[in-house]
Amino acid sequence: MRVLSGIQPSGKLHIGNFFGAMRQHLQLQAENEGFYFIADYHALTTNPDPKHFAERTFDVAKDYLALGLDPEKTVFWRQSDVPEVTELAWILSCVTPMGLLQRCTSFKDKVEQGLSPVHGLFAYPVLQAADILMFDSNVVPVGQDQKQHIEVTRDIANKFNNIYGETFVVPEEYILKSVAVVPGIDGRKMSKSYDNTIEIFEPENAVKKKVMRIVTDSTPVEDPKNPDTCNVFALLKLVADENELAEWDQKYGAGGTGYGTVKKRVVELLHEYFRPFRQKRAELDENTDYVEEVLCKGAQKARAVASGTMERVRNATGLGVVRNA
Secondary structure (H helix, E strand, O other): OEEEEEEOOOOOOEHHHHHHHHHHHHHHOOOOEEEEEEOHHHHHHHOOOHHHHHHHHHHHHHHHHHOOOOOOOEEEEEHHHOOHHHHHHHHHHOOOOHHHHHOOHHHHHHHHOOOOOOHHHHOHHHHHHHHHHHOOOOEEEEOHHHHHHHHHHHHHHHHHHHHHOOOOOOOEEEEOOOOOOOEOOOOOEOOHHHOOOOEOOOOHHHHHHHHHOOOOOOOOOOOOOOHHHOHHHHHHHHHOOHHHHHHHHHHHHHOOOOHHHHHHHHHHHHHHHHHHHHHHHHHHHOOHHHHHHHHHHHHHHHHHHHHHHHHHHHHHHOOOOOOOO
């Protein structure tokens, strides 16, 4: 089964990215044919600083490789290294109803967050459909909040197939199970837009400082505490084993344990969990040629698939086809 996923190079990866979806994406590569890309075309909708854009894209590549992406099992590339995707996006835009895009909530949400209402942001779902349909993706793993993106892709694929004949594989959604909603240090969902993240690869002392600043309630040390509403306990659940978690749950109910004590244990467990990944990341910093080689080889494999798809599309639409009179 072919699985496709993309991530924007919109900033430093944080533990919310990892526990929210990345971990499951990486697990899927074990038993499936993975096609994962860095969505730098998509990131242009936010008008990133050109001086740092390429560097950020390359950093995401190093992050993914450090966290366990296996280039022997998974095709991994920069989106802009496969320019066929923009050609396909234009062709798909010619069959995509305006009403379908107007119903997409992501455009409205992002404009409300302060992004400029440019055409690229409005047409984002069409480029996303091109990403998915280009590579004959069977499933696309997403969280429940991204389900609409896959529904739009399916609608566009069916519309094209109805007009031009069976050309595209219509993908199925794969709703990620148990997607963790990771709280940031201010108690809201961890997000770069809230500036409340704990980055995966920032120095360990910086991680410690951020964890110790996590917002908690004012329950006195001696009183029982509710683990279900505690931001620190929510992080503890991500990195502690079941036995230790049960012990902490009992301590919360019994009282006598301060939040500071729990925070210190979260720091220790985060360091233990991510230290091997940090070591791998440091090695990749010293071997950037390898990272670029992985991306180039991935792009070659991706373009080979894209070439076959675009041949089908051009033949179906009559683009470049010479017919006898």
